[in-house]
Amino acid sequence: MSFIYNIGIHIAHFALKCASLFNEKIKKGMVGRQNTFEVLESQLNSNDKTLWFHCASLGEYEQGLPVFKKLREHYKQHKIVLSFFSPSGYEIRKNSPIADIVIYLPLDSKKHAKRFINLVNPELTIFVKYDIWPNFLNELKRRKLRAILISAAFRKNQSYFKFYGGELRRALFTFEHIFTQNEASKTLLQSIHYNKVTVSGDTRFDRVSSQLGLNNYLSFIETFKDDKLCVVAGSTWPEDENLLINYINATDHKNVKFIIAPHNIKTAQINNIQEKLHVKSVLYSKKNDEQLINAQVFIIDTIGILSKVYSYANIAYVGGAMGHTGLHNTLEPAVFAIPIIIGSNHEKFPEAKAMIDINGMFSASNQKEFDSILNELIQNKEKCLSSGKKNGDYIAKNKGAVIQIIDYLRI
Structure with a gap:
């Protein structure tokens, strides 16, 4: 199943490259991802202590922001790397004050994952809601680096809970803890024998309350x-x-x-x-x-x-x-x-x-x-x-x- 997933990533890369010829948004993402490693190499060194926050797009960033702010206050000496997959998140929040470095996340190949984690080496990683990338998460787990998932919301029709979803399902087990928005999501995780889960609710309520x-x-x-x-x-x-x-x-x-x-x-x-x-x-x-x-x-x-x-x-x-x-x-x-x-x-x-x-x-x-x-x-x-x-x-x-x-x- 891992082989099929990795082949799928390479096919996705080719498909996005073709689509970028006709779609400006996809093109921005492709160009941005090409610069990711250069940005990391120029702004990080081996002595830096880091945290890594990953959001699919702008909505997940807003969802994670109240947690990011608390961590920014506590880890004053750490550099924070904020990654997005979607241009709609990156373009609007590329100057976010909670991060030292804002980048596009490269596509989830094993090669990219190893190079990325070599450069960032995060003391703690926070993923928000979804956008689960198995190769990045497996690399964190292999190096015994902490990762949690917050504001997670699952539905029974998702791949994690289907017979063909083994690779994504195993990726969930790389998180040391998952905080879900609701009881239904916790029940679904327990159905696949993932038990390190807390129903904390949705961080967006804290985010909007701060307004x-x-x-x-x-x-x-x-x-x-x-x-x-x-x-x-x-x-x-x-x-x-x-x-x-x-x-x-x-x-x-x-x-x-x-x-x-x-x-x-x-x-x-x-x-x-x-x-x-x-x-x-x-x-x-x-x-x-x-x-x-x-x-x-x-x-x-x-x-x-x-x-x-x-x-x-x-x-x-x-x-x-x-x-x-x-x-x-x-x-x-x-x-x-x-x-x-x-x-x-x-x-x-x-x-x-x-x-x-x-x-x-x-x-x-x-x-x-x-x-x-x-x-x-x-x-x-x-x-x-x-x-x-x-x-x-x-x-x-x-x-x-x-x-x-x-x-x-x-x-």
């Missing part, structure tokens, strides 16, 4: 909102934006302001949104006070401020589940105790199910349902406030994963 302690003030949002009810739509895709545009164009809510923060901020997509709207809109990149006051829709054509923008929302819509791209982070708005609307494709997101069950979140599968839900939340202030409070309470109840992980590491 409450930050300064979330944004003067331009204050100017735009002007004490009116505000609906914030975050991480939207075209199918989400069509719902919002149709609603805004068809209703006469002059006392409601709308903020749209698209996932894709390319000029063509932003222009498309503005052109379809029948009301005044303003772009973040072209804002001034007069435009902000007179506009009903504010389009955020930049990245990095959505968490703060949510603090101004009375109602949130989170994109990704109206289509099949994957629901974006619903915990970010939930921490501000506001009701949330999402699309109907949310089966793989347990936090969405939990908030739907407590009536803090509402799922719409079409325009009619979306309009009905949003109208009720706008018109029924009591329901809006009570639904939001349920989400805020849900976040507060589920934080604490970081404490358990740090206690285990005895720091």
Whole structure:
């Protein structure tokens, strides 16, 4: 099985190389991986003490960040190497203050694994959620170097729990401990006789809770909102934006302001949104006070401020589940105790199910349902406030994963 896996890695490398000719995102990853060893060799020496954090992409980085911060505080003399597999994580967090070195993780060949661990030689390795790479993990285990997996979430249809998943299953046993998000994941691990597991919960609850302690003030949002009810739509895709545009164009809510923060901020997509709207809109990149006051829709054509923008929302819509791209982070708005609307494709997101069950979140599968839900939340202030409070309470109840992980590491 190991032979088949390693052949598969070489095939994947060839496939990615071909795909990079036509896809800019894949090309960035390929080019970045070519530079990884050069970066490590230039910035590390044999006397350095190191920690290694690995995340598949941006979401896993945000999930691991509260743990990374605690380790950064404790291991002040260590160099921290942060690796990503996806360009969407690397490009946005390549200047992360919690790391000394940020790199792309090379493809998981035995040759790459040996060279990488020779250079990094981490005292402790943290993998977040998934992105399990057997050759890297086996090399850590062979050298008796510590590795843990945090915020892990497993499903019974994954390869680890199938007859053909031996190589990936063995990789799980290289971790000295696994911290899972839920009991179901622990039960699945125990079904393959992995027992060094703790249900700590999801570190994202700690991550979003920390936002409450930050300064979330944004003067331009204050100017735009002007004490009116505000609906914030975050991480939207075209199918989400069509719902919002149709609603805004068809209703006469002059006392409601709308903020749209698209996932894709390319000029063509932003222009498309503005052109379809029948009301005044303003772009973040072209804002001034007069435009902000007179506009009903504010389009955020930049990245990095959505968490703060949510603090101004009375109602949130989170994109990704109206289509099949994957629901974006619903915990970010939930921490501000506001009701949330999402699309109907949310089966793989347990936090969405939990908030739907407590009536803090509402799922719409079409325009009619979306309009009905949003109208009720706008018109029924009591329901809006009570639904939001349920989400805020849900976040507060589920934080604490970081404490358990740090206690285990005895720091």
